[in-house]
Amino acid sequence: MSLSAAAPRPWAGLPPMILLCIAWIVATLLVAILADLIAPAHFTAQDLTARFRKPVFMGGDWDYPLGTDHLGRDILSRIIYALRASMVIAVLGTALGAVMGTLIGLLAGRLRGVFDVFAMMLTDVQTALPSLFIAIAFLAFFGNNIVLFVILVSLEGWERYARLARGLVISEQNADYILAAETLGAGPGRLIFRHLLPNIGAALVVQATLNFPATILLETSLSFLGLGIQPPNTSLGLMLGEGQRYLLNAWWIAVLPGAVIFLTTLSVSLFGDWLRDRLDRTVER
């Protein structure tokens, strides 16, 4: 019996790599929540006398720890606010996609018939048309607004939740506990939420975690292409797109936000893989 087993330390036994990933994820979430408190400046504050300042690690000064961009805006502050925008959209998008996908899957499996056929047709369309293209088409036709943007981002991977939930409902429909609950008079709502959903809770959490990086990438890609978040607001992808023009003289404008996106998707992917191996081995790869 080791000492650490007696002490209440939930992180004991976690691989160091996973600890690092969790630390990064928690840090990004904290930064996103506390953006107003920790950002040294507002993300639109310009100082045209301080354009293209170098970051501290390249010999710049501490007034602008990560340097400034072509309008003399503090990169650190912009990254903090951009991270908030990207995280809020990714979290909302992932949650919305998970809820809608699961609901459609549960209903399709329970109701069968026309609704099931229709839902499965929609998943076919989603497979034939990647979410990036669906999003681009909608943004082209309807113009850009934040509500539409979140809905479009949530399309990423919804069909996987739907297939997961539908498969479960169909495979369990004749299980004894479902028949028993039905006999006792449980309605469809009670059946789904009390009896069926807890069975795939772990699988859904894993799916959502693995889906999160793809959602971030969809949002940042669209913003990078200039089709997502619009200036004067900012997002990590948008910063990268703006910074691309100044690569030759001021590479940090594009590379620093890019590194933040990369570290975030990497951390969540690794954490998701680890979670899947721990919790559930049946989730679709």
Add this chain to the structure above:
Amino acid sequence: MTRAALLAIGLRILRALFTMLLCVTLVFVVLRTAGDPAEQLLPAETPPDVRETYRQRWGLDQPLPVQYLRYIANLAQGDLGTSFSSGQPVAAAVAETLPRTLMLGLTALLLATVLGLTLGIAAALRRGTAADRGLMAVAVLGYSMPVFFLGILLILLFALTLRVLPSSGSSSLRHLILPALTLALPLTGRVARFARTAMLEVLGRPFIRGARAKGVGNLGVILRHALPNATVPLLMFFGIEIGLTLSGAVVTETIFAWPGLGRMLVDSVSRRDLPVVQAVILLVTLVIVLSNLVVDILHSVIDPKVSMARALGGGT
């Protein structure tokens, strides 16, 4: 091939056609719910009679079902409409840009397949060693890397610092190197990881041990015994990857100013050139539906046990 297998393939083709029709319909519905194109596209100060002329020219004065049927009939004849901004047929613009996107995409796919399979198989053979863990760590880094970030890093390194490769344009084969690498590297990571899992699964089966006991060498076991048995999962995997590669191509072409379909799509969205957007979306759908169809048909040829249920439902 048995009659049942042929029937399954026939049904699968029908289902592909149906998915295609569904996508076409969806695009039409979205286009129409977005509002009257004549209102959206013509400047606000356009006189009503001019507006009406345009309505008639675009066929917008007809009832919706007629418009829908006409739209499908035009598509079936390869008429993708006329670009709002250039006034040229969209089909001509597509004929110019599509080959460039195919060139970029196929180069990247080939590169990723060869590299990814080699690395994945190498890792599977050294399962549990430091080399295996190292290779898989690199693979994870590869597929977590956003395409646009990788593209910018490659430009920074090869075009701006070392000055050995061009960062934009498409006038020579040298221009293809950076975009193809940008598109291929994340894919390589995913292929390597998938190939490793597929190989490990096959390598654990009794017939591999049998082959080894017979004295077949490492290379022989892989090429003659393991790889053919891992073909089906790999095929399915590539069916899924096509979509991701096309999405990546949109971003890659934008970064490297590669004049392909993806760049045309992004440009026409900012110009609200709806017929071009529509055409590119339909082409992307066509490419993905067709490649999934080919994957499924190959699948049923390789593995005759593939059931009718597979052909009919369930998707990938």
